[in-house]
Amino acid sequence: MNRLTFVEQIPGLTRRHGQRTERLRSALASVGLALAGRAGARLMPVLGVSVSRSTVLRLVDSLPEPEVPAPRVVGVDEYATRKGRHYGTVLVGVETRRPVDLLPDREASSLAAWLAARPGVEVVCQDRAPFFAEGASAGAPQAVQVADRWHLWHNLSEAAERSVAQHRR
DSSP, X not given: OOOOOOOOOOTTTOOTTOSSOHHHHHHHHHHHHHHHHHXXXXXXXXXXXXXXXXXXXXXXXXXXXXXXXXXXXXXXXXXXXXXXXXXXXXXXXTTTTEEEEEESXXXXXXXXXXXXXXXTOOEEEEOOOHHHHHHHHHHOTTSEEEEOHHHHHHHHHHHHHHHHHHHHO
């Protein structure tokens, strides 16, 4: 006669078919976030745990995506995946100075859709590309559009060079 054995799972302590406690999983994931796979796996024997780099990376990969609050001030610029052939749009939280999202193209409609899904955007900081201005106006009409610092300085230096060149003659 077969006997079934039921083992109770304790939330926050164990998991079904788990080889590690939740506390150890959390510690391994933290080491993996800080050091990545190979370095994390090299550190763990010092702490008395033998683990492979693949396991460390798998634990990091299984972590939930962090909650990122919607940015209030967004920087918009283009990036090239193949210079001269394929461009995308990078969106940066200006206050946090961290990338927020990548759009696969630099179309006004893509930027407008992204901004429309985030009504908390108050300021759009961008170069003066017409497709960014059009997308920002359509997607976030309430937002103030400003030129970014780099493009302002770049345009100022070009104007100064032209002025100096004219006065040299």
